[in-house]
Amino acid sequence: MKSFFTGRMIKKMNRAGLIAVCLLMMGIHHPAIAQDSTTVRPLLNIIFPSSPDTVNYSQIRISGSTRPGAMVNINQIPVKVYASGGFVDRVKLSPRDNEIIITASDSLGDTTAVLKLFREPPLPISPARPTEIDNRIIWPDNPVKLLSGDVLEVRFKGSPGGRAMFKIDKLCKNIPMTELDPEEAQGMQGIYSGVVRLYSKKIVSGKSVQFELKGIDGKKAKAKSSGLVTVIPDQIPLIGETIEQTYLKPTPYAFTVMSILPPGVRFHVVGERNKHLKVRLSENEYAYINGTAMRLLPVGTPTPKTSIGLPWISYNQDWIQLNMNINTRCPFTVQQTIDPARLELTVYGARLTSQWISYPEADATIKLIRWQQVGADVFKLFVELNQRQQWGHRVRFDSGRMILEIRRAPKIATPPQSPVADLVFALDAGHGGVEKGAVGSxxxxxxxxxLIYSKKLAALLDSAGATVVLTREEDVQMSLADRVEKARQANAHIFCWLHNNSVGATSDAARVRGASTYFTVPQNMDLAWTVYPQLLEIGLQPFGRVQSDYFVTRQTDMLVVLVEGAFMSNPEDEMLLMDEVFLDRLARAVFRGLEEFCLKQQ
Structure with a gap:
């Protein structure tokens, strides 16, 4: 049974130790805290981790602060105290109860904090005798819906060296399983795996997988899965429709996204895994959608098929519109390349009807459009662009049309104006309100x-003639979707997602530091690459230029860059971020990167 102890703070200070110690005595300006003569600096303040807590790490980082000049020991070992008073360290954790004793002392007194952490012990090897099945590892552990003919994989942990099988009422029985080599099972012994293809001519709903293990002692152990299996016959297709903006994903566990889908897109639903609906895109292609973002339509709803015509092209000041007549909102993906500059639109369930394109005479954004009918129900449109830098694209549906919109390149100002003049920038100061983000030592x-350095950047852009939208101007909580929508409503050309970084719970905070920029969509790579060197010019260490996948950076209808200025978790980087003058330099570095990027587009 787990036991926890309440953390305690034992203070042993003489009268002089109660004298107020102002932050100004540090010689460091703390921009987030109003300074006055009554501010008292505690002798010991633990920031991370919280206590008591339960973790599953073999080691954990410690961060906190003391008064400048004080000495700190963690489990009787001295640790470095930085000029800010901050300190960081890492401590190894034993399975179950851990006590971490942190002491701080100076000429005015001393104090001690005791952290209580419970480390979850690793799963033990199941004993060979007596035969048993460990109920903590039995798959499936979530509901699974399959189309008749689909494959189900199952697994459990039990006594090693045995013989295992499983059955599912009305679907299969006595299916043998194999014991995996520990290298195939994250080092664990006694992991049994099985696979079966399930068939049914009628719906079989809510059946558990029943396991049986016969051990080397000749005894048998039995267990059932908590995840229930449903098999749906394929004679009557199930049709679903998106009810909100959502993502098309290659697997139910993937972080990467195949497409951003609007409401009203219809799919042929063929199963469910990990709370995601499995959908059929074509004869041999499948994808997954969050089950909460889709509703099932009445039985008998036609499968999503549509005729599609080649686009007729229109445009306004900001966007080129490729309008394609359709009769059903079918799933789609858009792939972008930058060399050559091209968009590839794939529409599933679509069959080409008309073959006529008239190019606009007053706009040269589009170089060439090609198309291909891939099989019976997959249509591809290839749009080659005359844009050295692509500025955005999106797909929407309106009045029987599927519209691929391509952002026209904005006019870049020439000297004596700044190249950012007349462009629209959305600046998003990450976190806010109850979402503190990373917290330094x-x-x-x-x-x-x-928020401070986003306002400084806003002032620089504004003085250069740009239009600036701050997604938040105060300490308020906002959803990521609301931040993006505010930028979208302003018709922003560039979205700057402004953050600072932190290591995880087990990393070495004293070692990891520096600046980084991030992008997801290919059109944003040059923007991220151009801002990054400017951050290094102001003395920040290089952490890297990174391609990753986040909600904000995967948006395609504007340019997006994530800037991670420095590491809050590193005391040296944190001291830089405390300095108002450095935040001026940080804002100016991002500004110079934006100017240089825009200058390339002249």
């Missing part, structure tokens, strides 16, 4: 630093 909060 002194208690400096990322949400405050982000």
């Amino acid at each position: 002194t208690g400096l909060m990322e949400k405050d630093v982000n």
Whole structure:
């Protein structure tokens, strides 16, 4: 049974130790905290981890602060105290109860904090005798819906060296299983795996997988899965429709996204895994959608098929529209390449009807359009562009049309104006309100630093003639979707997602530091690459230029760059972020990167 102890703070201070110690005595300006003569600096303040807590790490980082000049010991070992008073360290954790003793002392007194952490012990090897099945690892552990003919994989942990099988009422029986080599099972012994293809001519709903293990002692152990299996016959297709903006994903566990889908897109639903509906795109292609973002339509609803015509082209000041007549909102993906500049639209369930394109005479954004009918129900449109830098694209449906919109390149100002003049920038100061973001060892909060330097960047852009939209101007909580929508409503050309970084719970905070920029969509790579060197010019260490996948950076209808200025978790980086002058330099570095990027587009 787990036991926890309440953390305690034992203070042993003489009268002089109660004298107020102002932050100004540090010689460091803390921009997020109003300074006055009554501010008292505690002798010991633990920021991370919280206590008591339960973790599953073999080691954990410690961060906190003391008064400058004080000495700190963690489990009787001295640790470095930085000029800010911050300190960081890592401590190894034993299975079950851990006690971490942190002491701080200076000429005015001493104090001790005791952290209580419970480390979850690793799963033990199941004993060979007596035969048993460990109920903590039995798959499936979530509901699974399959189309008749689909494959189900099952697994459990039990006594090694045995013989295992499983059955599912009305679907299969006595299916043998194999014991995996520990290298195939994350080092664990006694992991049994099985696979079966399930068939049914009628719906079989809510059946558990029943396992049986016969051990080397000749005894048998039995167990059932908590995840229930449903098999749907394929004679009557199930049709679903998206009810909100959602993502098409290659697997139910993937972080990567195949497409951003609007409401009203219809799919042929063929199963469910990990709370995601499995959908059929074509004869041999499948994908997954979050089950909460889709509703099932009445039985008898036609499968999603549509005729599609080649686009007729229209345009306005900001966008080129490729309008294609359709009769059903079918699933789609858009792939972008930058060399050559091209968009590839794939529409599933679509059959080409008309073959006529008239190019606009007053706009040269589009170089050439090609098309291909891939099989009976997959249509591809290839749009080659005359854009050295692509500025955005999106797909929407309206009045019987599927519209691929391509952002026209904005006119870039020439000297004596700044190249950012007349462009629209959305600046998003990450986190806010109850979402503190990363917290430095002194208690400096990322949400405050982000807001300060985003306002400084806004002032620089504004003075250069740009239009600036701050997604938040105060310490308020906002969803990522609301931040993006505010930028979208402003018709922003460039979205700057302004953050500062932190290591995880087990990393070495003293070692990891520096600046980084991030992008997801290919059109944003050059923007991220151009801002990054400017961050290094102001003395930040290089952490890297990164391609990753986040909600904000995967948006395609504007340019997006994520800037991680420095590491809040690193005391040296944190001291930089405490300095108002450095935040001026950080904002100016991002500004110079934006100017240089826009200058390339002249």
